[in-house]
Amino acid sequence: MSNDSQGPLWEVFVQKKAGQPFVHCGNLHAYDKEMALQNARDLYTRRGEGMALWVVPSSAIVSSSPEDMGSFFEPSNDKIYRHPTFYQIPDGVGHM
Protein backbone atom coordinates (compact mmCIF):
# COMPACT_ATOMS: atom_id res chain seq x y z
CA MET A 1 0.00 0.00 0.00
CA SER A 2 2.10 2.87 -1.29
CA ASN A 3 -0.44 5.53 -0.27
CA ASP A 4 -0.40 4.40 3.33
CA SER A 5 2.18 6.39 5.22
CA GLN A 6 2.50 8.33 8.47
CA GLY A 7 3.38 11.59 6.70
CA PRO A 8 6.69 13.45 6.81
CA LEU A 9 8.64 14.27 9.98
CA TRP A 10 8.46 17.72 11.61
CA GLU A 11 10.63 19.27 14.32
CA VAL A 12 8.84 21.03 17.16
CA PHE A 13 10.07 24.11 19.04
CA VAL A 14 8.25 25.49 22.03
CA GLN A 15 8.42 28.87 23.73
CA LYS A 16 7.66 28.56 27.43
CA LYS A 17 6.55 32.17 27.78
CA ALA A 18 6.82 35.43 25.88
CA GLY A 19 10.36 36.78 25.86
CA GLN A 20 12.07 33.40 26.07
CA PRO A 21 13.76 31.63 23.16
CA PHE A 22 12.06 28.81 21.26
CA VAL A 23 13.57 25.51 22.34
CA HIS A 24 13.53 22.23 20.44
CA CYS A 25 11.34 19.75 22.28
CA GLY A 26 10.96 16.82 19.89
CA ASN A 27 9.43 15.77 16.61
CA LEU A 28 6.34 14.19 15.13
CA HIS A 29 4.72 12.99 11.92
CA ALA A 30 2.00 15.01 10.19
CA TYR A 31 0.72 15.35 6.66
CA ASP A 32 0.58 19.15 6.41
CA LYS A 33 1.47 22.36 8.27
CA GLU A 34 -1.85 22.75 10.01
CA MET A 35 -1.89 19.17 11.26
CA ALA A 36 1.75 19.46 12.35
CA LEU A 37 0.85 22.44 14.52
CA GLN A 38 -2.22 20.76 16.01
CA ASN A 39 -0.33 17.53 16.67
CA ALA A 40 2.50 19.50 18.29
CA ARG A 41 -0.02 21.15 20.61
CA ASP A 42 -1.57 17.81 21.54
CA LEU A 43 1.74 16.02 21.93
CA TYR A 44 4.03 18.57 23.56
CA THR A 45 1.85 21.12 25.41
CA ARG A 46 -0.75 19.11 27.32
CA ARG A 47 0.38 20.58 30.65
CA GLY A 48 1.03 24.25 29.97
CA GLU A 49 4.56 23.65 28.67
CA GLY A 50 4.34 26.54 26.22
CA MET A 51 2.70 29.70 24.96
CA ALA A 52 3.88 29.44 21.35
CA LEU A 53 4.99 26.71 18.95
CA TRP A 54 7.05 26.44 15.77
CA VAL A 55 6.91 23.39 13.53
CA VAL A 56 9.50 22.95 10.80
CA PRO A 57 9.78 20.13 8.25
CA SER A 58 12.77 18.04 9.40
CA SER A 59 13.98 17.92 5.80
CA ALA A 60 14.48 21.71 5.95
CA ILE A 61 16.97 21.49 8.83
CA VAL A 62 20.64 21.77 7.89
CA SER A 63 23.06 20.56 10.54
CA SER A 64 26.79 20.33 11.13
CA SER A 65 28.42 16.88 11.24
CA PRO A 66 30.10 15.49 14.33
CA GLU A 67 33.10 14.28 12.24
CA ASP A 68 33.80 17.85 11.12
CA MET A 69 33.25 19.34 14.54
CA GLY A 70 36.95 19.99 15.19
CA SER A 71 37.75 21.87 12.00
CA PHE A 72 34.30 23.45 11.77
CA PHE A 73 34.51 25.22 15.11
CA GLU A 74 38.29 25.57 15.12
CA PRO A 75 38.38 29.22 13.88
CA SER A 76 36.98 30.43 17.20
CA ASN A 77 39.32 28.45 19.45
CA ASP A 78 42.37 30.73 19.20
CA LYS A 79 40.50 34.02 19.46
CA ILE A 80 40.64 34.49 23.18
CA TYR A 81 40.41 38.28 22.65
CA ARG A 82 36.69 37.73 22.00
CA HIS A 83 36.21 37.07 25.71
CA PRO A 84 35.96 39.89 28.28
CA THR A 85 38.53 38.26 30.58
CA PHE A 86 41.25 38.84 27.94
CA TYR A 87 41.40 42.54 28.94
CA GLN A 88 43.11 44.13 31.93
CA ILE A 89 40.99 46.76 33.66
CA PRO A 90 42.50 48.84 36.50
CA ASP A 91 41.15 48.05 39.98
CA GLY A 92 39.97 51.55 40.76
CA VAL A 93 37.34 51.87 38.05
CA GLY A 94 34.66 49.64 39.58
CA HIS A 95 32.60 46.99 37.88
CA MET A 96 32.81 46.86 34.10
Next chain:
Amino acid sequence: MGVINFEELFESKLAKNDIIEPKDWMPDNYRKHLIRQISQHAHSEIVGMLPEGNWITRAPSLRAKLVLLAKVQDEGGHGLYLYTAAESLGTSRDEMLDALLTGKAKYSSIFNYPTLTWADVGAVGWLVDGAAIMNQVMLQRTSYGPYARAMVRICKEESFHQRQGYELMTHLAFGTPAQKEMAQDALNRWWYPTLMMFGPPDVESPNSENAIKWRIKRETNDELRQRFVNQSMPQIEYLGLTVPDKNLKWNETKKGYDFSEPDWTEFKAVIKGNGPCNKERLASRNKSHNEGAWVREAATAYAKKQNENYEAA
Protein backbone atom coordinates in the same frame (compact mmCIF):
# COMPACT_ATOMS: atom_id res chain seq x y z
CA MET B 1 45.98 14.69 13.28
CA GLY B 2 45.89 11.05 12.29
CA VAL B 3 42.96 8.96 11.17
CA ILE B 4 40.12 9.01 13.69
CA ASN B 5 39.46 5.65 15.29
CA PHE B 6 35.68 5.85 15.58
CA GLU B 7 35.34 2.84 17.83
CA GLU B 8 37.83 4.26 20.32
CA LEU B 9 36.09 7.61 20.21
CA PHE B 10 32.74 5.93 20.89
CA GLU B 11 34.19 3.91 23.80
CA SER B 12 35.84 6.98 25.27
CA LYS B 13 32.56 8.89 25.14
CA LEU B 14 30.80 6.11 27.02
CA ALA B 15 33.62 5.99 29.57
CA LYS B 16 33.17 9.73 30.20
CA ASN B 17 29.39 9.34 30.48
CA ASP B 18 29.01 11.46 27.35
CA ILE B 19 25.83 11.13 25.35
CA ILE B 20 25.73 9.60 21.88
CA GLU B 21 23.71 11.62 19.34
CA PRO B 22 22.08 10.40 16.09
CA LYS B 23 24.81 11.61 13.75
CA ASP B 24 27.68 10.25 15.87
CA TRP B 25 29.43 7.08 14.78
CA MET B 26 28.19 4.03 16.70
CA PRO B 27 28.78 0.28 16.38
CA ASP B 28 26.13 -1.56 14.36
CA ASN B 29 25.20 -3.72 17.34
CA TYR B 30 24.64 -0.69 19.55
CA ARG B 31 22.35 0.74 16.89
CA LYS B 32 20.49 -2.56 16.48
CA HIS B 33 20.12 -3.03 20.21
CA LEU B 34 18.65 0.45 20.58
CA ILE B 35 16.27 0.10 17.64
CA ARG B 36 14.98 -3.14 19.13
CA GLN B 37 14.67 -1.77 22.66
CA ILE B 38 13.18 1.63 21.79
CA SER B 39 10.69 0.25 19.25
CA GLN B 40 9.56 -2.42 21.72
CA HIS B 41 9.19 0.27 24.32
CA ALA B 42 7.09 2.34 21.88
CA HIS B 43 4.93 -0.66 21.00
CA SER B 44 4.38 -1.28 24.73
CA GLU B 45 3.04 2.25 25.18
CA ILE B 46 0.66 1.88 22.25
CA VAL B 47 -0.57 -1.62 23.10
CA GLY B 48 -0.72 -0.48 26.74
CA MET B 49 -3.55 1.87 25.77
CA LEU B 50 -5.82 -1.12 25.15
CA PRO B 51 -6.29 -2.71 28.59
CA GLU B 52 -7.11 0.66 30.15
CA GLY B 53 -9.05 1.94 27.14
CA ASN B 54 -11.28 -1.05 27.84
CA TRP B 55 -12.68 0.81 30.88
CA ILE B 56 -13.11 4.36 29.55
CA THR B 57 -16.77 3.89 28.66
CA ARG B 58 -17.47 2.14 31.97
CA ALA B 59 -15.63 4.44 34.37
CA PRO B 60 -17.77 4.82 37.52
CA SER B 61 -17.73 8.64 37.60
CA LEU B 62 -17.09 11.57 35.30
CA ARG B 63 -13.92 12.41 37.26
CA ALA B 64 -12.63 8.85 36.86
CA LYS B 65 -13.41 8.96 33.16
CA LEU B 66 -11.58 12.26 32.62
CA VAL B 67 -8.54 10.94 34.47
CA LEU B 68 -8.49 7.70 32.51
CA LEU B 69 -8.88 9.49 29.19
CA ALA B 70 -5.97 11.80 30.05
CA LYS B 71 -3.82 8.85 31.09
CA VAL B 72 -4.51 6.81 27.97
CA GLN B 73 -3.82 9.90 25.84
CA ASP B 74 -0.47 10.28 27.62
CA GLU B 75 0.43 6.68 26.79
CA GLY B 76 -0.25 7.37 23.13
CA GLY B 77 2.02 10.41 23.34
CA HIS B 78 4.76 8.33 24.96
CA GLY B 79 4.56 5.89 22.08
CA LEU B 80 5.02 8.77 19.63
CA TYR B 81 8.06 10.22 21.47
CA LEU B 82 9.66 6.78 21.40
CA TYR B 83 8.89 5.99 17.77
CA THR B 84 10.66 9.16 16.64
CA ALA B 85 13.60 8.41 18.95
CA ALA B 86 13.93 5.01 17.20
CA GLU B 87 13.54 6.66 13.78
CA SER B 88 16.59 8.82 14.52
CA LEU B 89 18.59 5.56 14.34
CA GLY B 90 17.57 4.88 10.76
CA THR B 91 14.44 2.76 10.98
CA SER B 92 11.08 4.09 9.73
CA ARG B 93 7.71 4.45 11.42
CA ASP B 94 6.15 2.26 8.75
CA GLU B 95 8.68 -0.53 9.29
CA MET B 96 8.08 -0.49 13.04
CA LEU B 97 4.30 -0.45 12.71
CA ASP B 98 4.49 -3.27 10.22
CA ALA B 99 6.57 -5.33 12.67
CA LEU B 100 4.01 -4.71 15.41
CA LEU B 101 0.96 -5.44 13.29
CA THR B 102 2.35 -8.66 11.83
CA GLY B 103 3.35 -9.91 15.28
CA LYS B 104 7.10 -9.85 14.53
CA ALA B 105 7.84 -7.20 17.15
CA LYS B 106 7.55 -7.75 20.86
CA TYR B 107 6.03 -5.49 23.47
CA SER B 108 5.83 -5.71 27.24
CA SER B 109 4.26 -9.04 28.27
CA ILE B 110 2.16 -7.27 30.92
CA PHE B 111 -0.31 -5.93 28.34
CA ASN B 112 -1.34 -9.43 27.36
CA TYR B 113 -3.21 -9.78 30.65
CA PRO B 114 -6.89 -8.74 30.82
CA THR B 115 -8.37 -5.88 32.87
CA LEU B 116 -11.35 -7.74 34.31
CA THR B 117 -12.61 -5.29 36.93
CA TRP B 118 -12.44 -1.57 37.71
CA ALA B 119 -9.85 -2.39 40.40
CA ASP B 120 -7.56 -3.55 37.61
CA VAL B 121 -7.43 0.03 36.32
CA GLY B 122 -6.09 1.04 39.73
CA ALA B 123 -3.65 -1.87 39.88
CA VAL B 124 -2.32 -1.09 36.40
CA GLY B 125 -1.74 2.59 37.20
CA TRP B 126 -0.18 1.86 40.56
CA LEU B 127 1.84 -1.32 39.96
CA VAL B 128 2.40 -1.51 36.20
CA ASP B 129 3.16 2.19 35.79
CA GLY B 130 5.12 2.06 39.04
CA ALA B 131 7.33 -0.70 37.63
CA ALA B 132 7.63 1.15 34.33
CA ILE B 133 8.72 4.33 36.15
CA MET B 134 11.45 2.43 37.99
CA ASN B 135 12.86 1.31 34.66
CA GLN B 136 12.32 4.67 32.99
CA VAL B 137 13.93 6.75 35.73
CA MET B 138 17.09 4.74 35.06
CA LEU B 139 16.69 5.26 31.30
CA GLN B 140 16.69 9.05 31.69
CA ARG B 141 20.47 8.62 31.91
CA THR B 142 20.76 6.17 29.03
CA SER B 143 23.66 6.77 26.65
CA TYR B 144 21.58 7.62 23.56
CA GLY B 145 20.44 11.26 23.54
CA PRO B 146 17.02 11.08 21.86
CA TYR B 147 16.01 8.10 24.05
CA ALA B 148 17.15 9.88 27.22
CA ARG B 149 15.25 13.05 26.29
CA ALA B 150 12.06 11.09 25.56
CA MET B 151 12.42 9.42 28.97
CA VAL B 152 12.70 12.74 30.79
CA ARG B 153 9.37 13.88 29.34
CA ILE B 154 7.78 10.49 29.94
CA CYS B 155 8.86 10.32 33.59
CA LYS B 156 7.34 13.74 34.30
CA GLU B 157 4.00 12.49 32.98
CA GLU B 158 4.12 9.00 34.50
CA SER B 159 4.09 10.24 38.06
CA PHE B 160 0.44 11.30 37.66
CA HIS B 161 -0.33 7.82 36.32
CA GLN B 162 0.98 6.01 39.34
CA ARG B 163 -0.62 8.38 41.82
CA GLN B 164 -4.06 8.18 40.20
CA GLY B 165 -3.81 4.37 40.29
CA TYR B 166 -2.93 4.32 43.97
CA GLU B 167 -5.70 6.79 44.77
CA LEU B 168 -8.18 4.50 43.04
CA MET B 169 -6.88 1.57 45.10
CA THR B 170 -7.30 3.53 48.35
CA HIS B 171 -10.95 4.21 47.48
CA LEU B 172 -11.55 0.48 47.03
CA ALA B 173 -9.39 -0.76 49.90
CA PHE B 174 -11.13 1.56 52.38
CA GLY B 175 -14.57 1.06 50.81
CA THR B 176 -17.10 -1.73 51.32
CA PRO B 177 -15.90 -5.31 51.98
CA ALA B 178 -16.82 -6.18 48.39
CA GLN B 179 -14.70 -3.28 47.09
CA LYS B 180 -11.78 -4.30 49.26
CA GLU B 181 -12.07 -7.83 47.97
CA MET B 182 -11.99 -6.49 44.44
CA ALA B 183 -8.78 -4.57 45.22
CA GLN B 184 -7.19 -7.70 46.73
CA ASP B 185 -8.20 -9.77 43.71
CA ALA B 186 -6.60 -7.23 41.37
CA LEU B 187 -3.38 -7.25 43.39
CA ASN B 188 -3.35 -11.06 43.36
CA ARG B 189 -3.59 -11.17 39.57
CA TRP B 190 -1.20 -8.29 38.76
CA TRP B 191 1.59 -8.96 41.28
CA TYR B 192 3.59 -11.61 39.41
CA PRO B 193 3.01 -10.24 35.88
CA THR B 194 4.31 -6.88 37.21
CA LEU B 195 7.46 -8.54 38.59
CA MET B 196 7.97 -10.07 35.13
CA MET B 197 8.09 -6.58 33.59
CA PHE B 198 11.72 -6.18 34.67
CA GLY B 199 12.67 -9.06 32.39
CA PRO B 200 14.24 -12.46 33.04
CA PRO B 201 16.69 -13.03 35.93
CA ASP B 202 20.15 -11.57 35.26
CA VAL B 203 21.70 -15.01 34.78
CA GLU B 204 19.32 -15.75 31.91
CA SER B 205 18.97 -12.31 30.33
CA PRO B 206 20.45 -12.45 26.83
CA ASN B 207 20.54 -8.71 26.19
CA SER B 208 21.56 -7.38 29.59
CA GLU B 209 25.32 -7.63 29.28
CA ASN B 210 25.61 -5.39 26.23
CA ALA B 211 22.98 -3.02 27.55
CA ILE B 212 25.05 -2.44 30.70
CA LYS B 213 28.34 -2.28 28.77
CA TRP B 214 26.95 0.39 26.46
CA ARG B 215 25.31 2.27 29.35
CA ILE B 216 21.91 1.84 27.73
CA LYS B 217 20.84 0.35 31.05
CA ARG B 218 22.55 1.24 34.28
CA GLU B 219 20.95 -1.30 36.55
CA THR B 220 20.15 -4.96 36.03
CA ASN B 221 16.72 -6.60 35.86
CA ASP B 222 17.14 -8.17 39.30
CA GLU B 223 18.29 -4.93 40.93
CA LEU B 224 15.27 -3.05 39.60
CA ARG B 225 12.89 -5.86 40.59
CA GLN B 226 14.24 -5.87 44.14
CA ARG B 227 13.87 -2.10 44.40
CA PHE B 228 10.30 -2.31 43.15
CA VAL B 229 9.34 -4.89 45.79
CA ASN B 230 11.00 -2.84 48.52
CA GLN B 231 9.16 0.28 47.44
CA SER B 232 5.77 -1.39 47.01
CA MET B 233 5.50 -3.19 50.34
CA PRO B 234 4.71 -0.14 52.53
CA GLN B 235 2.10 0.94 49.95
CA ILE B 236 0.50 -2.51 50.04
CA GLU B 237 0.53 -2.62 53.83
CA TYR B 238 -1.09 0.81 54.02
CA LEU B 239 -3.97 -0.49 51.91
CA GLY B 240 -4.34 -3.47 54.26
CA LEU B 241 -3.83 -5.84 51.35
CA THR B 242 -1.53 -8.84 51.07
CA VAL B 243 0.86 -10.06 48.41
CA PRO B 244 0.12 -13.52 46.97
CA ASP B 245 3.54 -14.77 48.09
CA LYS B 246 4.04 -16.83 51.26
CA ASN B 247 7.80 -16.45 50.99
CA LEU B 248 7.77 -12.69 51.05
CA LYS B 249 9.49 -11.35 54.17
CA TRP B 250 11.87 -8.63 55.27
CA ASN B 251 15.52 -9.63 55.23
CA GLU B 252 17.46 -7.48 57.67
CA THR B 253 20.87 -8.53 56.32
CA LYS B 254 20.20 -7.29 52.80
CA LYS B 255 17.87 -4.49 53.94
CA GLY B 256 15.30 -5.67 51.45
CA TYR B 257 12.50 -8.17 51.03
CA ASP B 258 12.98 -11.78 50.04
CA PHE B 259 10.30 -12.81 47.58
CA SER B 260 9.32 -15.59 45.16
CA GLU B 261 10.31 -15.34 41.54
CA PRO B 262 7.44 -15.14 39.07
CA ASP B 263 6.74 -18.19 36.92
CA TRP B 264 9.28 -17.75 34.13
CA THR B 265 7.68 -20.52 32.06
CA GLU B 266 4.52 -18.44 31.92
CA PHE B 267 6.60 -15.37 31.03
CA LYS B 268 8.18 -17.18 28.07
CA ALA B 269 4.80 -18.44 26.89
CA VAL B 270 3.31 -14.92 26.98
CA ILE B 271 6.32 -13.49 25.12
CA LYS B 272 5.91 -16.19 22.48
CA GLY B 273 2.32 -15.10 21.87
CA ASN B 274 0.41 -17.45 24.14
CA GLY B 275 -0.73 -15.09 26.88
CA PRO B 276 -4.41 -14.56 27.70
CA CYS B 277 -4.82 -11.54 25.37
CA ASN B 278 -2.02 -11.63 22.75
CA LYS B 279 -4.37 -12.40 19.88
CA GLU B 280 -6.96 -9.88 21.00
CA ARG B 281 -4.36 -7.09 21.35
CA LEU B 282 -2.91 -7.69 17.89
CA ALA B 283 -6.37 -7.93 16.38
CA SER B 284 -7.36 -4.59 17.99
CA ARG B 285 -4.24 -2.85 16.69
CA ASN B 286 -4.76 -4.24 13.20
CA LYS B 287 -8.42 -3.29 13.20
CA SER B 288 -7.80 0.34 14.13
CA HIS B 289 -4.82 0.58 11.77
CA ASN B 290 -6.86 -0.75 8.85
CA GLU B 291 -9.88 1.35 9.69
CA GLY B 292 -7.67 4.44 9.72
CA ALA B 293 -6.17 3.75 6.30
CA TRP B 294 -8.65 6.01 4.48
CA VAL B 295 -7.78 8.90 6.83
CA ARG B 296 -4.08 8.57 6.05
CA GLU B 297 -4.77 8.36 2.34
CA ALA B 298 -7.07 11.39 2.41
CA ALA B 299 -4.55 13.40 4.47
CA THR B 300 -1.76 12.49 2.04
CA ALA B 301 -3.88 13.55 -0.95
CA TYR B 302 -4.90 16.80 0.78
CA ALA B 303 -1.29 17.67 1.65
CA LYS B 304 -0.24 16.98 -1.95
CA LYS B 305 -2.92 19.29 -3.26
CA GLN B 306 -2.00 22.02 -0.77
CA ASN B 307 1.61 21.85 -1.96
CA GLU B 308 0.56 22.04 -5.61
CA ASN B 309 -1.61 25.10 -4.94
CA TYR B 310 1.27 26.69 -3.03
CA GLU B 311 3.71 26.07 -5.86
CA ALA B 312 1.24 27.31 -8.48
CA ALA B 313 0.51 30.54 -6.61
